[in-house]
Amino acid sequence: MGNEKAETRKRKYKSTIQDSGIMGSEKTVTRKQEYKSTIQVHPKEVPNTTEDEPENADPKRRKSKSKWTASSYSKVTIPEAEMWLNFRLTLRGIPVKKMLEGKSVLLGQRLISKAKKQVYRGLVNYLKAGGYPTEADPDFKEANINDLVAFVTYPIISLFNDETARQLHISREKEIASLDSTTSGMEEFVVMDYICLGQTKYVLIIEAKRVSLGGARKQCFLSMKDMRDQNGGGIVYGFITNGDSWRMISFDGKFTMSEKIELMFDTMDEDKGRWMADYSILVDCFNFALSNGANDLVEEEEEEEEEAARCHSKGLHK
Secondary structure, three states: OHHHHHHHHHHHHHHHHHHHHHHHHHHHHHHHHHHHHHHHHOHHHOOOOOOOOOOOOOHHHHHHHHHHHOOEOOOOOHHHHHHHHOOOOOOOOEOHHHHOOOOOOOOOHHHHHHHHHHHHHHHHHHHHHHOOOOOOOOOOOHHHHHHHHHHHHHHHHHHHHHHOOOOEEEEEEEEEEOOOOOOEEEEEEEEEEEEEOOEEEEEEEEEEOOOOHHHHHHHHHHHHHHHHHHHOOOOEEEEEEOOOEEEEEEEOOOEEEEOOEEOOOOOHHHOHHHHHHHOOHHHHHHHHHHHHOOHHHHHHHHHHHHHHHHHHHHHHHO
């Protein structure tokens, strides 16, 4: 079934490329019109604009306010975020295994074991080259955390693209914005599913912070809300991390967050068996998120297209 779905998705992608000369431009115009209309409907919702500033106002003050007009996730305060989300950010985590219930995964045990071994080798190489990630190390910066995120995610995404019908791509420094342009932000790691030419869906986001995991949670929640809105519904996932400690988050209209997930320990290079047994569950979390993020929407669209094709075929045979 996986290979058949992959072939179907590839044929649809090729056919879309052939038709893109007309359909692509029509979709682009439509999306631009929709985007403009949303801005016109909500012009007063963008806080702190400079429209009422006097002409002789301090240029530095005007410049700072113009930046705030974009409503960057990092600039939004926690009370403001809670107001926009209609939700308190002090969310209690649930057991990780409970987060992984109720849905199927696309990578089976053999492939996920392969992914775990690749992740383990990458993390061990990192420890040997850069040392254990800790704030006590003055040379430990956010760039180091981003390296760890890459070691964890790249092997899994690569396997998904080789073995499943999903066409995943991880974007670095990807801008996400709300439908009404009140919030936006540049996010370091965003995973998207390329359905066909000109059509993508947000799957998950990873928010990496060396300090202030409260700030990471705020930015992650805001971006997930906007991602789901851009998708048109369904479920999206997020992860927040300071390098060795992670949390998994899901959003389907309601936020759910896991308890802390520990990824590393000091002597893991000497005890592969312990890491595989007790610390590799984060790989299972990514398997779950990459299997299900935005996938319900894709399956619904494919079922609708198949139903339309069957109805068309019946009409031709009458």
